[in-house]
Amino acid sequence: MKTLRLTFESFRFAWQALQADLLRTILSLLGVTIGIFAIIAVFTVVDSLEASIRQSMSFVGDKVIYVAKWPWAFGGDYPWWKYFNRPSPTTRDFRQLQRLLTPENHRGIALFAARGGNTLKAGSNSLESIALQGVTFDYRLVSDVPVQEGRYFTPQEVEAARNVAVVGYDIAHSLYPNGSAVGREFQTHGRRFVIIGVMEREGKKLIDTPSNDTNCLLPLGAFTKIYALSTGGMGGAQGTIGIKGSDDDPGLLNLEAEVQGAMRTIRGLKPREEDDFALNRPEMLADAITKLFSVIGVAGALIGGLATLVGGFGIANIMFVSVKERTSLIGIQKSLGAKNYFILSQFLFEAVFLCLLGGAAGLFLVWLVTLIPQDSFRIFMTLNRIILGLGLSVLIGIISGIVPAVVAAMMDPVDAIRAK
Known part of the structure; x- marks a missing residue:
């Protein structure tokens, strides 16, 4: 007191x-x-x-390991010549990883590839410099796909490589400014695609990074057909395999070790040979x-x-x-x-x-x-x-x-x- x-x-x-x-x-x-x-x-x-x-940078996801040709690097000299002749991840690599990885160590695995500079047309409206991205079904587990209207792909649509698409907000509202774009068509590379989903608007970003607003997701098979690809190819686009880690694996150390061992087995690397692939993690960017x-x-x-x-x-x-x-x-x-x-x-x-x-x-x-x-x-x-x-x-x-x-x-x- x-x-x-x-x-x-x-x-x-x-x-x-x-x-x-x-x-x-x-x-x-x-x-x-x-x-x-x-x-x-x-x-x-x-x-x-x-x-x-x-x-x-949220497009890289969280608790994800990316299997790619090029390792991520931030600052300093980048020895690109060491990685130039590496093979890009293919459909075969993806299927083998699905078979070899322990289901308890991951929540999903997806193969995806992208190519920019595409033109989309719908009637008198058109958009240029659009990124087309081919994905497998579990891509929504690896990366955020916030569907605001419509729906995501079904497993049957992805396996059958149907001409369906999930598009960004800007694409939908530019091609169809009046009314909903879901259920309507657009053309690209001489093929017709039906819009089944529209993603939420992200808006402007501080730095220029890939945005869902101008992204067009396609089943991977439909993406490869556009460029008349051979089996396992990516049409000049470099494929990436994303594996979503489990919450029971802090730091994803178990998953990283398993993925590295599985990829070395798939690629037939000898014990003394260096990896011919890169394992990239969003934590590298966050650090x-x-x-x-x-x-x-x-x-x-x-x-x-x-x-x-x-x-x-x-x-x-x-x-x-x-x-x-x-x-x-x-x-x-x-x-x-x-x-x-x-x-x-x-x-x-x-x-x-x-x-x-x-x-x-x-x-x-x-x-x-x-x-x-x-x-x-x-x-x-x-x-x-x-x-x-x-x-x-x-x-x-x-x-x-x-x-x-x-x-x-x-x-x-x-x-x-x-x-x-």
């Missing part, structure tokens, strides 16, 4: 002191406000950028993004930290002035029995309260920034950043106010009363 009364009295004295000189209070707030705004704004933008980039934004976050923290330090010096200066102006009052309080800890807490609470007001103002400005409409990515402020901003404000208040508060608490009451 005594602690609560002391806290209440300290805040009351702090509020009265801040109201006594409103202009000085506002000027003191500016330093902390700018500092907290700078550091939280940097972290907020970095968080928003990272989230937007990760969303832009690269995390490292990049860790560096950006450190740089932003340094910039914001300097601004906050300047605000802290301003608060300390104001607190010393406040102690000087209230020296006589401090002497009177101590002569009436006020303890040192009460005087100390009074000025310390004043500094913390002042910094909290400044920090709250800085957070409010950051929140206003998040309201600015953005086409490519959305800026958002998380609860963690709000807590960080308020926590920094309290820390700045304690550091800035502790020395003036100690000076005030240690004053001799007689000397303090005589001070002018």
Whole structure:
């Protein structure tokens, strides 16, 4: 109870002191406000950028291992000549993996290939530079296929290589701007396809990555027929096998080891021969993004930290002035029995309260920034950043106010009363 009364009295004295000189209070707030705004704004933008980039790269899926010709690489020299003569995954590789892999270690396996630069026509409407992607039935388990209208392929449609398609939002609304596109036809490469599903709209992305909005999914057999392919071929497109991992396999270590062994068996590789395939994982991309934004976050923290330090010096200066102006009052309080800890807490609470007001103002400005409409990515402020901003404000208040508060608490009451 005594602690609560002391806290209440300290805040009351702090509020009265801040109201006594409103202009000085506002000027003191500016330093902390700018500092907290700078550091939280940097972290907020970095968080928003990272989230937007990760969303832009969501097409690679989660907990998936991709068997491909080319390994993924991020930065540095890429020895492409080592991988140029590797064979691309084929239908035979896919069928053999389906037979060899343990069902308990994966949730689905799919073969897919894509080719861009295609033209789609429906009546007088046409679209150019569209990506056609041939997929097997389990592709929806490996990659997200958010069908908004209509449906996905059936196993019979995929096995029979029927001329059906699941198209992106932009394709559907460009070919058929009036009414639903489901059940209607389009032509490409002299063949007619029936639209059985339309995917949800993704909208603009921060970086240019494959988008479902301009993607056209076909059964793999229908995709290969378009280019008059031989058995197992991909018509110049490089096939990729995606295997969705199980939740019971953390890190997908068991699945990766099994896939590597199975592919070496399928390719007939000797024990000393290197793999002639690559096993790519989305975690590789996630790690690269995390490292990049860790560096950006450190740089932003340094910039914001300097601004906050300047605000802290301003608060300390104001607190010393406040102690000087209230020296006589401090002497009177101590002569009436006020303890040192009460005087100390009074000025310390004043500094913390002042910094909290400044920090709250800085957070409010950051929140206003998040309201600015953005086409490519959305800026958002998380609860963690709000807590960080308020926590920094309290820390700045304690550091800035502790020395003036100690000076005030240690004053001799007689000397303090005589001070002018």
